[in-house]
Amino acid sequence: MTDFNRHPSSYHHWQLQIDGDLAQLRMNVDPAHPYQPGYELKLNSYDLGVDMELADVVQRLRFEHPQVKALVVGSAQERAFCAGANIWMLAESTHPFKVNFCKYTNETRLSLEDLSRHSGVKTLCAVNAACAGGGYELALACDEIHLVDDNNSAVSLPEVPLLGVLPGTGGLTRMVDKRKVRRDRADVFCTMAEGMRGKKAVAWGIVDATWKKSQFAEKVMNRAKELAAKQPTKATKGITLAPIHAQRDGNKYTYTHVQVEVDPQARKAMLTVHGPKGAQPKDGAGYEAAGCSAWALQCWRELDDALLQLRFDHEEVGLIVLQTRGDRGALLQVEQDLFANRSHWLCNEILLQMARTLRRFDLMARSMYALVDGDSCCAGAFLELSLACDRVYALDDDKVQMAIGPLSNGTLPMSHGLSRLLNRFLATPAHGQQLATEMPTLTAGEIDEQGLCTYLLDPVDWADDVRVALEERVSLSPDALTGMEASLRFGGAENCDSKIFGRLSAWQNWIFTRPNATGDEGALTRYGAPESAKFDWRRT
């Protein structure tokens, strides 16, 4: 069982130092602590374990250190800011692992951007030495990039010329869409193995500033202080995040509010989420007092962990079957209180956690079906989970209800910026908007009329129809389903975030399967070997 929990006291790869409203994070990857044995993490190159710690850092800044207003991301090594994803790790990895690793690092970088956009922590990347590939992609995820001017240190995306793959962790998309680097300059930069230094990198928009080595630390710190000074104070004291652990019993994972039951033969997993029980905090102070054990935080952190377990430890599970359980009224009350107190830093962070977990759910490369029966708690953000599924099967029964809550009107956006209601009702946006503003509670018949379920099934047929539906789904080609779902789930708009997963990752996945990259004579396989790669030159 993969353990995604990390703690600053036992980081192998990062140093986090907090001083008032400034946080300094220094990458210092321990070459001798790879996530899997078999390769060394030289020159601050990273693997999944390094990124798990980074994800932990961002989470702790959010919840444990709300006083922080600016974050400087740097390196504790003299010779390297970061050499990017470890190439030996990539070359040895299976295709599903590579894809999942890239998705996770992408989500971590998006969380860093979300920290700046929605949590008031401005981010500055202090590139003190060579910064290549995924290292520069990490820099791209920061608000500003400052590069040392020492006649040596360069930023680069050498994936295309050196490895025959893409800078696939958002690099290409962030260059032209986020930083709006001119496309021909981006083209030049992405084919220069040696990268770009100082003033030219500034002129081309590849970095924001460059400073002489002697001044670098001071200039960076001054700028970070400037950025921090412009941010409002959120809080002086945070809460403590406890680790998330499931009790694992064979193929069953039991968290406090989440359960996963994997059926390896049937290649499906039953995912059950439970609503709040007992008294819940009513406002920000209440949430501060409750800490991380409050349902609204604990449940969604558990769900996040469960999704990662499914991705990494159960690659063959093709279908996730979602069930919701609990008291609709209690769940909606929690959401109303959170929404009413969303200007409180902790309520805001809890809502952002829910939004990120929902987006991770949207991006599961698995089929997802929601079941809505008489015991379901299909309300609020649990209803959002159902809307994130590829299909919703509802039972035609008096006990069945769905209730739209206050968070469905834009608080929990999908990667491409739309709410799940507007994404569902692209043909009739007024209908989606009406549901979001009127927040009705719907009976089984109304669920069907209002378009919130795919099938409303008679109780007589329920068990058989659902069984057949699940069996049919897992019989289909997993690749075709992945491509189909990625295309159908995100209708209408696209933005930088969704282009990373849609356009860039899709191309990268293709390239990862091609002999030119991963074949015996491919560029990724042969990196560092005396023979250079051999290519099939046919263009497609």
Added chain:
Amino acid sequence: MTDFNRHPSSYHHWQLQIDGDLAQLRMNVDPAHPYQPGYELKLNSYDLGVDMELADVVQRLRFEHPQVKALVVGSAQERAFCAGANIWMLAESTHPFKVNFCKYTNETRLSLEDLSRHSGVKTLCAVNAACAGGGYELALACDEIHLVDDNNSAVSLPEVPLLGVLPGTGGLTRMVDKRKVRRDRADVFCTMAEGMRGKKAVAWGIVDATWKKSQFAEKVMNRAKELAAKQPTKATKGITLAPIHAQRDGNKYTYTHVQVEVDPQARKAMLTVHGPKGAQPKDGAGYEAAGCSAWALQCWRELDDALLQLRFDHEEVGLIVLQTRGDRGALLQVEQDLFANRSHWLCNEILLQMARTLRRFDLMARSMYALVDGDSCCAGAFLELSLACDRVYALDDDKVQMAIGPLSNGTLPMSHGLSRLLNRFLATPAHGQQLATEMPTLTAGEIDEQGLCTYLLDPVDWADDVRVALEERVSLSPDALTGMEASLRFGGAENCDSKIFGRLSAWQNWIFTRPNATGDEGALTRYGAPESAKFDWRRT
């Protein structure tokens, strides 16, 4: 040498009948005339040859039959509207051919949509019998889909369940983005091998209307007449399109205004386009008199053909080097006259042809470099070609000039809707807009200052620098370059058209390379065989 010319008098697969302002096109694929020997085109299934004729039909409607205001796309076969792309052809094809075939069919369908959007020809698909896969994708490219209600005929996208690949010719994207079918319903539809019939297909937005068999022909014709009646009259008489032929001498193709010289060893092609010579038409009447030999039409049709030759017959060419030749003033005069007369049907069609050819150029899966020297004619739409290239190398010389013309302000949009100037200057849209409205003529120094070249090279360095640049480019992984270029060329916006090429095609390309589709036990390979496919179930 692939011959893309077709003529109605020798169509094997379509029947085109024009009656006043109504055109009826009936698919009637001759099973015994496949594009390549080795498979039969049963049940109106199609291959490249069938699509070449369809592309020809759309071109002739545009130029030869401007009186047509509505087009009915139907079938002359009782048992099949269209069974989609021929599966045996797909299973036998190489990966580069499959990808190029899909791109060409996509462009043909986009041209059909462009015919409705910009040429005033409304399109109605009359689905008189079974309509599967690419057949339904053709229907999706029409404005309206009418389905016969005979208790038997269904529309379907059976690629995922039957073949383990995607409906990749725009199908998935058009479902949710163009027709805005609810995503869960699209999910159901795309996994139903048997498809959907009559009233349910209407209720789900899969088709627009359904009619009893006895009424079908009449209802369709009435609706087509209604659609035609709403369209303004463009013209009563068209011009005649002569075939486009290059003289081929070894690796050299010579058209009237276009030359291509392929260097197979260096894996590059020199593409030279020549501006107008001699007197050119001044207005619509002049263009009608000149017919298809007018430079503005002939040159861009030749370029279109040249690009297709490169795609299909020179898969190993990795780099296209663009050179422009001719008189800038003469070229700009032609464009000014076309733009001033753009409300004339033929001037409009010529501009649309230029726009489509430029989009085909944008979508070449080859690196493209533009050279701008003292003999260049880098003006107007030839400047657009340069801006479509990945890089522009300009010579720092007094004779070098670039001139922006009247078509750069939105008349020739890229697939994602942006002009090439705005796509280039995403960071400074006001600058792009200023260039588009002021239409300056720029000296070498100004070209560089204004950001219209990637490199301005000293005459002393020119020959060597260019040679090295070309050599470096063709040494890189062709797959990585394809993915990189697809990501960097289209910044900012996305729309239905660009999502087809960006998101959907990228996934399809991935799936086409995966053993689950094209391996010995893959679903595409095993289609029709007694053994069913065997899948690697790992999801990614």
